């Protein structure tokens with residue numbers, strides 16, 4: 273069951289990715305051609321391709337898996353998509369373009385993310401970056417894999433063996449509200465001298481896949497949406513990453529922390545000290 277859901281996720285992420293890439297090519301890099309609109313703040317943006325891509329994903333899932341629920345970042349749902357799935361029901365979480373700002377600017381770090389959860393547990397997921405041609409995917413207890421780019425076909429993914437937090441390359445991201453970003457900046461300023469370096473790459477889904485692929489040693493971010501991290505978190509976990517939230521909570525919307533096992537305990541303890549009252553807003 274999970275491997276079949278992963279196969280569907282890979283196929284849909286790749287075909288949706290081709291739509292997204294074509295939309296940008298047709299716009300000729302002109303942002304006006306991408307129909308950019310603002311959402312929660314002037315820097316929280318959405319393009320016409322976000323919506324075209326999500327409509328494609330919702331329609332295809334309705335065709336392929338009519339019994340399943342679907343929920344997407346831009347509001348695309350099956351009627352029952354927003355409700356948690358029942359014990360046996362599958363619910364799909366789709367992000368049509370994770371890293372929308374990168375997409376608008378032509379920074380080649382954005383992805384289509386497709387995850388399937390069953391009874392509230394993510395059991396399959398795929399993240400496809402149309403700019404690099406890389407597809408990351410996993411299914412529960414089946415491992416994590418990379419195809420495309422320089423990865424060959426179906427390369428098995430494993431996190432790094434990093435065991436010194438001072439040598440860890442840490443990915444992170446920031447919310448859209450100025451007040452929240454000021455708070456997040458204070459935390460990252462304290463973290464920065466204690467690790468090798470940070471990378472703010474602009475897509476939570478790809479940050480988690482980069483952890484899985486050994487391109488990062490750790491990652492954290494506050495106040496994400498389920499579709500941002502659902503597939504990437506499974507891929508990271510299946511590649512051997514440890515995941516956690518803050519203050520004993522599991523990784524989730526409030527806070528996602530993920531790390532190679534050799535630095536995970538020290539990393540999670542540091543994040544706890546830097547976020548005494550839990551994850552910040554968006």
Ligand code: LIP
Pocket residue numbers: 345367369370371372373444445446447448474475476477493500
């Ligand atoms: C993005 C996340 C990223 C975060 C950005 C943004 P979007 O999602 O993937 O990690 O730092 O602020 O939320 O909005 O591009 O789908």
